[in-house]
Amino acid sequence: MFLLQSRLKELLRAPTVSVQNEKYIKRLIDVIDIILQQFNSPDTEPICHAICRELWSATQYISGSTLKTVPYEIVYALKVALADWGKEDFVITTAIIDERNYYFKEADPNRVLKRFIEIDMDIELIQIAFPKLYRHRPLYNVALYHELGHFIDHHYKIITYSSLLEPYSDDKDLAKMQDYHRREYFADLVAASYTGEGYTRFLGHFSRDQMDTTTHPSIQNRLNNIEDFLNGNTNSIIDLFQRVLTLLRLPQLRIRFESPDIKPRFSNVLPYDIQNDAELHGIFVSGWEFLGDVHDGKVETWCGLESFEADRIVNDLIEKSIRNRVITEKWKNVHNNQK
Amino acid sequence: MLSATPDRTSSLDLVRFVLSLISRNQILKASMQEDVFKILNQASRLANNPQDISDDLLPESIDLALQLRLHPDIQSIVRTVPDSNAITAEVANNLLEVMKPISNPHGG
Numbered sequence: 001m002f003l004l005q006s007r008l009k010e011l012l013r014a015p016t017v018s019v020q021n022e023k024y025i026k027r028l029i030d031v032i033d034i035i036l037q038q039f040n041s042p043d044t045e046p047i048c049h050a051i052c053r054e055l056w057s058a059t060q061y062i063s064g065s066t067l068k069t070v071p072y073e074i075v076y077a078l079k080v081a082l083a084d085w086g087k088e089d090f091v092i093t094t095a096i097i098d099e100r101n102y103y104f105k106e107a108d109p110n111r112v113l114k115r116f117i118e119i120d121m122d123i124e125l126i127q128i129a130f131p132k133l134y135r136h137r138p139l140y141n142v143a144l145y146h147e148l149g150h151f152i153d154h155h156y157k158i159i160t161y162s163s164l165l166e167p168y169s170d171d172k173d174l175a176k177m178q179d180y181h182r183r184e185y186f187a188d189l190v191a192a193s194y195t196g197e198g199y200t201r202f203l204g205h206f207s208r209d210q211m212d213t214t215t216h217p218s219i220q221n222r223l224n225n226i227e228d229f230l231n232g233n234t235n236s237i238i239d240l241f242q243r244v245l246t247l248l249r250l251p252q253l254r255i256r257f258e259s260p261d262i263k264p265r266f267s268n269v270l271p272y273d274i275q276n277d278a279e280l281h282g283i284f285v286s287g288w289e290f291l292g293d294v295h296d297g298k299v300e301t302w303c304g305l306e307s308f309e310a311d312r313i314v315n316d317l318i319e320k321s322i323r324n325r326v327i328t329e330k331w332k333n334v335h336n337n338q339k
Numbered sequence: 340m341l342s343a344t345p346d347r348t349s350s351l352d353l354v355r356f357v358l359s360l361i362s363r364n365q366i367l368k369a370s371m372q373e374d375v376f377k378i379l380n381q382a383s384r385l386a387n388n389p390q391d392i393s394d395d396l397l398p399e400s401i402d403l404a405l406q407l408r409l410h411p412d413i414q415s416i417v418r419t420v421p422d423s424n425a426i427t428a429e430v431a432n433n434l435l436e437v438m439k440p441i442s443n444p445h446g447g
Contacts, residue, residue, distance in 0.1 A: 157401035
């Protein structure tokens with residue numbers, strides 16, 4: 001516990017720590033002080049260990065969440081999306097990994113702290129990890145919306161609850177596969193509800209030719225399910241999810257994006273002025289579409305540009321558009337608070 | 340994860356931990372024992388009727404409800420617990436006995 005606290009104090013001294021993370025780290029340091037005072041006898045050792053484990057897991061990605069490495073744009077969009085699911089007060093920490101994969105890890109030390117020492121951290125924590133190569137490629141990070149879906153499922157126990165309503169097979173191996181697949185379908189639909197065809201295009205590239213495995217349905221089945229959802233058609237999986245969400249008093253899965261017409265701006269290499277939250281998510285849809293048009297030679301002003309360069313510039317314009325939105329919103333908030 | 344098994348820890352770990360403290364006669368805050376009772380109670384009701392959802396439903400109750408469905412021996416012990424005071428060291432031990440070997444075949 002001392003070591004953990006000293007590591008956190010070190011992180012606090014780093015010049016690149018963000019304001020929100022600083023607040024979270026300070027709270028963790030205070031909590032550790034209280035624990036060290038209250039749980040210093042051999043009798044309380046197991047509790048101290050349990051708390052320590054939770055705190056440790058809550059600090060995994062903090063060191064990677066410096067001002068220089070956080071992908072603000074996608075983190076901002078995810079925060080807006082999470083608010084739809086009743087989650088507003090939380091910190092997102094990020095880790096950049098060399099692996100070609102994405103993670104969304106919930107850490108909730110509050111669960112333990114509230115019960116054992118009646119302390120509320122006030123803030124919840126979500127930890128995300130994504131490939132280093134995609135750090136400035138927001139279009140490829142739409143996968144994080146899928147991870148957001150896993151987080152929502154895990155947090156509210158949506159799929160576990162669904163298995164009470166519609167149990168799996170009696171065969172254990174088959175049941176396990178059905179459970180995994182149901183979770184993937186749900187995460188896909190959450191991602192599609194925010195980024196529509198932007199997500200399907202990404203998924204098609206990323207998981208191309210993936211066949212049925214224990215943990216994942218085949219890519220074709222996943223894309224079919226998403227297509228049903230985006231076309232407003234229903235099927236037994238979508239029906240089940242909507243029924244579960246209603247019973248758990250959670251929002252329905254529905255299309256939450258509007259794809260803005262970015263072409264006039266992007267064609268002239270200018271960022272788009274995002275009008276609302278629906279467009280914030282929708283810019284990923286429009287961005288993928290625009291990128292496709294560029295590759296197909298449909299954007300006159302971009303003709304002759306190398307594919308890699310076009311990809312970099314489109315992603316850059318997406319980043320800039322979102323960044324402008326963040327600044328405008330902050331400005332509005334400051335302005336409103338002064339009134 | 341997009342291409343590998345999702346990383347999921349069970350929320351029941353904490354319930355198991357509290358039960359293990361009770362089984363060792365460790366002094367606990369009354370609120371913690373009440374919390375465990377609430378989870379057992381909610382889970383039992385959910386396992387019998389998934390639509391019986393209370394306003395203050397805890398996520399652990401959903402996880403445990405699934406375990407109760409899969410392992411009726413846990414359900415029979417839970418039925419013998421009318422209130423939080425009834426979660427004695429012996430009951431906690433019995434619950435741990437049946438909850439311990441569970442590796443949830445359905446994930447979560």
